[in-house]
Amino acid sequence: MANKEPKVKVQNLTKRFGDLLVLDNLNFEVEEGEFLCIVGPTGCGKTTFLNSLTRLYEPTAGDILVNGIPVDPKKQNISYIFQEYSSFPWLTVEQNIRFGLEIKKTPKAEADANVEEMLNIVGLTKFRNYYPSQLSISMLQRVAIARAFATKPELLLMDEPYGQLDIDLRFKLEDELIKLWKKTGTTVLFITHNIEEAVYLSQKIMVLTNKPTSVKTVLDNPLPLPRDVVSPEFVELRNKVTDLIKWW
Ligand SMILES: Nc1ncnc2c1ncn2[C@@H]1O[C@H](COP(=O)(O)OP(=O)(O)OP(=O)(O)O)[C@@H](O)[C@H]1O
Numbered sequence: 001m002a003n004k005e006p007k008v009k010v011q012n013l014t015k016r017f018g019d020l021l022v023l024d025n026l027n028f029e030v031e032e033g034e035f036l037c038i039v040g041p042t043g044c045g046k047t048t049f050l051n052s053l054t055r056l057y058e059p060t061a062g063d064i065l066v067n068g069i070p071v072d073p074k075k076q077n078i079s080y081i082f083q084e085y086s087s088f089p090w091l092t093v094e095q096n097i098r099f100g101l102e103i104k105k106t107p108k109a110e111a112d113a114n115v116e117e118m119l120n121i122v123g124l125t126k127f128r129n130y131y132p133s134q135l136s137i138s139m140l141q142r143v144a145i146a147r148a149f150a151t152k153p154e155l156l157l158m159d160e161p162y163g164q165l166d167i168d169l170r171f172k173l174e175d176e177l178i179k180l181w182k183k184t185g186t187t188v189l190f191i192t193h194n195i196e197e198a199v200y201l202s203q204k205i206m207v208l209t210n211k212p213t214s215v216k217t218v219l220d221n222p223l224p225l226p227r228d229v230v231s232p233e234f235v236e237l238r239n240k241v242t243d244l245i246k247w248w
Contacts, residue, residue: 005068007032007155007187008053012062015048022048024212025062030204035181035188037198040208040216041245046191049213050159053189054080066155077104079153081161087132087143094119094128096143100151118146121180138169142176149180158190162197174200178225195245199238200227207244216244 006029015023022045030036040046051057053064054073064071066078079100087096097118101111119125122142132140141161148156162170178201181188192198198205199221207216219241223233 004032005065006030007034007066008071008189009065009068010062011065013049013052013059013064014061015045015052015057016060021212023052023059024214026213026215028206028215028218030187030189033185033187035190035201035203036206037202037204038189038191038206038208039193039195039198039241039245040213041210042193044208044211045213046208047159050157050189050191053157054078076155077151077153078155078157079148079151081144081148081156081158083160083163087140087147089132092129092131093124093135093139093143096132097146097150100147104151106151114150114152118150121149121183122146122176137165138173141165141169141173145173145177145180149184149186152184153186156186156188158188160192161190163193170197171200175226177201182225195238195241196229198241199223199234200229205241207241 008030010026010028013023013026014021026049038046038049048057052059053071055071066076071078088099091099094115098111098115101114106114119128122145124139124142124146127135127139132143135143144161162173165173174197190201202221205219205221207219208214209216219237221237223237227234
């Protein structure tokens with residue numbers, strides 16, 4: 001019997017901007033349900049990679065396959081959360097979470113159930129009728145994550161979503177993200193500069209080289225959840241990733 005297709009397969013992906021070679025023949029696979037963190041030096045092309053995945057950029061060469069076919073966010077159920085997470089200010093919390101379900105024309109009963117489930121998981125049921133201007137940053141982030149998971153995406157792309165948050169809040173939101181990931185089984189690609197965050201969240205960590213960027217290595221992260229950031233095993237893995245980035 002043939003092996004199951006990987007969820008995401010990146011084949012010989014190359015991206016140039018004029019003479020500037022940014023992505024240099026990237027090759028890797030992500031299994032269904034995996035949580036992959038992508039780390040690398042500043043400016044190495046992490047965002048260029050995500051923009052290629054969303055088809056904002058056409059690759060200069062190579063392919064990105066999702067479920068074995070060239071990625072197409074118009075046809076495949078892919079959600080995104082970026083640092084500048086945005087809610088629609090004219091919609092309530094509930095309407096924001098429902099938005100993607102309406103775009104996808106999800107049947108009402110299913111949409112209602114998904115919205116309730118998400119409101120509950122992120123603890124915003126009581127705030128369902130509030131508008132974004134009435135919410136704290138933490139609540140806004142929760143709306144963004146609830147909206148991203150509400151459509152039950154097959155792939156969730158996150159680009160430094162917690163980059164500008166205080167450490168306390170970051171840990172709280174990371175715990176919620178893990179809860180949602182475990183519950184839904186969504187495949188997550190999470191880009192971060194923060195090595196501690198990558199070790200805290202991931203099942204695998206992909207380390208990119210400096211530009212022109214290729215895959216330096218992919219490390220397994222077998223530490224049991226929830227993780228303790230001061231345990232010797234955690235610190236050891238964090239130091240290992242730091243060294244890999246330091247000596248690119
Ligand atoms: N549209 C574009 N046109 C020209 N050059 C671009 C374009 N987008 C990105 N680049 C260049 O590609 C390189 C990688 O940029 P990118 O933003 O992907 O890196 P990054 O790893 O996400 O950066 P950071 O670490 O700052 O988040 C940079 O040198 C950037 O100037």
